[in-house]
Amino acid sequence: MRVVSTPLQELALTNCAYCSPSDMSRYRRPKYEDAMALVNGILVLTLRYPFTTLLASFVQPTGSLALNAYQRRNVKVSVGDPISVESFDPLSVSRMTVVSVELDTLMKNKKSSDQVDARNLSKELTKRFKGQVFSVGQKAPFEYLGTNYSFHVISMLLDGQLENAGSTQGLLAPDTHFQFETAGNSGFKISNQLGGQSTNIFKGKDLNFQKLGIGGLDAEFQDIFRRAFASRVFPPHIIAKLGIPHVKGLLLFGPPGTGKTLIARQIGKMLNGREPKVVNGPEVLSKFVGETEKNVRDLFADAENDQKTRGDQSDLHIIIFDEIDAICKTRGSTRDGTGVHDSIVNQLLTKIDGVEALNNILLIGMTNRKDLLDEALLRPGRMEVQIEIGLPDEKGRFQILSIHSNKMKENSFLSADVDLKELASKTKNFSGAELEGLVKSATSFALNRQVSAADLSKEIVEDNIKVTMDDFKSALDEVKPAFGAAINTLEMCRLNGMLNCGERHAHIQRTVMTFVEQVRKSERTPLLTCLLEGPGGSGKTALAATIGIESGFPFIKIVSAENMIGLQESTKCGMITKVFEDAYKSPLSIIILDDIERLLEFVDIGPRFSNVILQTILVLLKRSPPKGRKLLVIGTSSLVRVLESMSLLDAFNVHLNVPQLKPADMKQVLKELNVFNPADIDNAVTALDEEIPIKRLLMLIEMAAQGGDEGANVYKGDHKIELAHFFEIVGDHIVFRN
Template sequence: MAGWFGSQSYTVATMTVTSTPSPDLAFTNLAYCSPSDLQSFAVPGSRLFLVNVGDAFVLSISPHESIRSKYIALNAIHRRLAKVSNGDTVSVSRFVPPENFNLALLRVELEFVKKGTKNEQVDAVHLANQLRKRFVNQVMTAGQKVTFEYHGNNYIFTINQAQLEGQETSIVPERGMISNDTYFIFEAQNSSGIKIVNQREAASSSIFRQKEFNLQSLGIGGLSAEFADIFRRAFASRVFPPHVTNKLGIKHVKGMLLYGPPGTGKTLMARQIGKMLNGKEPKIINGPEVLSKFVGETEKNVRDLFADAENDQRTCGDESDLHVIIFDEIDAICKSRGSTRDGTGVHDSIVNQLLTKIDGVESLNNVLLIGMTNRKDLLDEALLRPGRLEVQVEISLPDENGRLQILQIHTNKMKENSFLAPDVNLQELAARTKNYSGAELEGVVKSAVSFALNRQVSMDDLTKPVDEENIKVTMDDFLSALLEIVPAFGASTDDLERCRLNGMVYCGDRHKHIYQRAMLLVEQVKVSKGSPLVTCLLEGSSGSGKTALAATVGIDSDFPYVKIVSAESMIGLHESTKCAQIVKVFEDAYKSPLSIIILDDIERLLEYVAIGPRFSNLISQTLLVLLKRLPPKGKKLLVLGTTSEVGFLDSVGICDAFSVTYHLPSLKTDDAKKVLEQLNVFAEEDISEAAEALSDMPIKKLYMLIEMAAQGEQGGAAEAIFSGREKIKLAHFYDCLQDVIRFSLHPLCHQTKAVKWQGHTPFLKTWWLKPHLMIGWLVILSFFLLISMVVYVACLFLVAMEVVSLNKTMGFSRMVLDGSSSIQDQVSSELKILCKGFKFIWTRFRFS
């Protein structure tokens, strides 16, 4: 203890603890002893008497006639700190202070002795003068509690910091002696009911409960940059006293918005900020809780949130406490005005009420509104202007260093309790968990722990005791957990693998060239600073391997976000819903630093039908906009599209939206031969002949044909053929080829060995004989025949009507019985009328 506690060692004695002689003496912060024992604690060369009690704290000691020898009187707080009771013994020794022991700064926290005492305002300057006079030459230790009386109330102050003169940071334990120059900084918890005023000289750092911020200790990882931005913009001005900000002519920030993908820590950060601030207890409101079924009740709920802040500012002015209001899912109630059609206008009224409270005529300066949302685009623009939620911080997906911090936070207790195996490499896990959010990383840790615990549980006997010593979370547990917990904004590897079930085989130089070109585009997106958006279209006949190639590029790119958009996931959806899903995929891609989007079968997305032709113009315009829209700053995107109808896409202008277009051809004879050699399902002497028959066939149809032929003539031969024990017979292969080809009418198809795929090419090029076109012609012909019959019947009906009409109007129909004409004359007259009617009808029909 030499050099700090004293200049030399002193004899340690044992004394019996007793209470202070009277209650008033308890407020002096002195220890009392018998006059005969006082000289044992005299400081040489001074009139001070100091006692070191149990090496916990140092007190000034005074004599009292009522104290017996070998006894020391301590008040209740002293006994509590020394962890002794009346009648216990405690070790004591004389304390001699070293040189330069005067305190320059003493930071203390005030509270009432009795909880629940009414609110009191304490003048910092006056109280500091009182404490300096009362406790001068007394030694204070960090963490020590001192009780005193001030203006009729009993207080306790706890020493949070004791700094010596000429010393930037105190040595632990912090200890020093109060002098007439010691400067006091007072703090008080909001719940204490004590309001400190007139502390102008000191910075208002009491706005924070902690003096140092370790975000990892608060459970926040990977958000250091975001927190630094929040502190600079929202809290830096509040650290300084009000008179400084008044001289600067600035107002405090009243609101901030935390936005970003789900699970990134927005709510966690808002709650921790609320806990760190030394103001009123934060009010945490979930957005929908504000709504009410009664008219006007929703607006009243909003006003009630600010009622305490209004009363506090009305009473205390600039000295009022900070009121923190946290809105979770603020987009639920603060939608853009005019966007909802509920007929009540409640959402518009909420926004109006909130704006008047934050930045109205009687705006509050003691309130901080923190909003959180996943959909910033839904919020009313007026809320985002300066003076409202002006500090907008994006809480994005953590980078590798941030993921490492998050994993360290969630595995810290495992490591402390020796449950984490030595082979666990958190750095490697952080590198492998690209685009994982904080919540998903927590899920990975939980899943890994479940694997470790499951090894200690016997399903046959659940009553078997658990061996805690053998519980170890290993690296294999974490790797298994990564297979279970898939990031929402990660690469959908399973979906991509389903696009290439047969893997990738070498299909010739053209396919290899296109793959290499696509990978160069991937590299361009990674390193280029001038092209954050690159688009590529892969076109070719159906089954030529476009989707498989695009999926392979996505997998080999090692991009953290790879998503495939196909029509199979949008079956039965309306156009607007399809557009919303496509837009969401692009919006999610903008949240990742590197992303790939695969638009598979674009003509199917557009609902293209050749007869008509028909397609969705709404989806077409959506794709045109998205293919040309640049991602946000710092984000890069590669879009790969596939199509079998490049002519149609060119006619609607989508081809022009892609930066580059590559054509994937069908397999030529040499390409088919290379594929068959890799599959190793034919005898060597049959490969060339089989490859010649497969010329101009798409790779997907080739695989289907090989699968059919590998079953054998009687079935059950597939395992032997694919294992290499047997080979596909060429005759059976030709039979299967005849089934795969659409028409088997050509004479060459009935020849066993002479049949060649190219032999069908001229026949298939007689386009008018193709089944789907023949059916189309029959449908069109039937339609015209039906129209002709309808016109014919309509003409007959018009003829009859015109005849009757003319007969009546012209008065030529006469009865034979009236004797005015003969039957022959009547018939002749009617025939003349009929001829005139036909002539009249023809004239009208011709001119119409």
């Protein structure tokens, strides 16, 4: 047959080829009668693409086949060219379940309406093209609401199997579902589209975090899923009816090593579709003018093109910013003279929540310093979901230890005596990274037993490798948490241990321990402050350290002036504030403010003190911890009159006086130390003052012990202090000061 143009414009928009009745009769064969009836009398002819062919008596002369411009372009022929035609059985073609098409306007200078309703358009296309056969790659024109469009078949789902090869053909049925995309320069968007990939953004039917290597973060993951992904599981038209846009930003913050980067990395593995873009904050920076801003724009380029092309059906584009505080500092805080950091924040805000805001992105930022970020970045509509990834609790630590020891357990390298629950209880305030380091350290002890430094060529027997509980205990001595209880520092505050100094001291210790239990158990006491005041050397710091050690709280820190020698006021305030901020990250915390007058830099001459530090301590003592966090603050002071004059005394809920030792208390201490013969204790006490601080008494005993026989160790009971020598030390001209 010879190709001619379609005689009428309305016929050109039907996707049909036309021929004369005499030509059509040549193809009427008995075996096609039933097929023709099933497709409403339409007979399909095979060219490069199968076109439905209708009778058209006005097509002259005989032997001509009328094709529109798109059809001629599809089969690569021109008007007047010869073309071979043969019969085609439509019943041999599978029905299309889903067909994905790309829409575009025929008149590029004429823009259609801003949005095209997908459901109405699907009904119209089904009505017009029902019963026709289409191929992947085929293009066809049509008219809709006064505008001429074209659609390009991208892919189709035939009987449950996706096909996108050029030879694939499918029959458009009444129940065929359309998935629409738009061409890049089409100028309109698809709305109200049903189904799509947004309903299947996750791999698998359930999310098993432990299989992903994530432990102790179940609650945090539930929050992340609820805020950032739950809305994306529903079809776009339901979310459009709700009128709520998707969350576009997610900030993960918390101490180092708690799993922020791991979460972001595994989120990418959980999702179908596009790989997340991972960007380290400093990588965005460039020394060239404007290049940094361009780097930020390039991160969003794919998402912009996808949204323009596919509208609501666009894939989710995830951009992960590690160390986001490096580039999104508070505007105006940097003084480098370039203004680059401010420009980065401005560019990022424009892309997330600007005039042409994207709805197909999720920006995940991670930082240890949330306080450094620009506040405009954290408001709703931007990085509105802020999840604190804190230190794992005991259940979380057990999960993490199980994950990291799972391989050695499967391969019989883990000894049966290893109790992970016991290890979880002993690793308070360990981060996830530190727990992984603990397992590595324990493994190194086990491997070291199989290696001889004298003979490295010795054959290693695999069956002899066992990681035991003793290996983990050795690892606990080697791996210490960077965040949490400073037990070693507290032990240094009571070198002589906690002596029995009589009933008065014991009563004070019991009282403070009741405060510990109150903070631990009471839901109405998130913050409790207690001041231990008394003469210098009366044992206040040792008592506070003992309370901290015996409390078992995961976070215990002591704030002492000895760690701030030579520092400026602002630096000292920052150090004190950081201790409190760290305490807020732990469920139970104790902070010891030791020798408060020294922290305040108080001296009698002047008088002089630091008002900046004073105001900082006043604010921190009255600031309640976040929800779910509890804090006990213990202060010590030898100058309570000074604290009262500064209005600092009223900031503490409870004041307890730690007294000096009276004779009965001195006897108790000497009996416990066992450095005198029992008959000499009463005489030794008579040589002392009526009241004496415990610190001075211990110093006198130590001096008397060292002045005796050389090499004698009175504390082991080998020798006793001679009473005469003790009297000499006490009555000597040495003046003791605390």
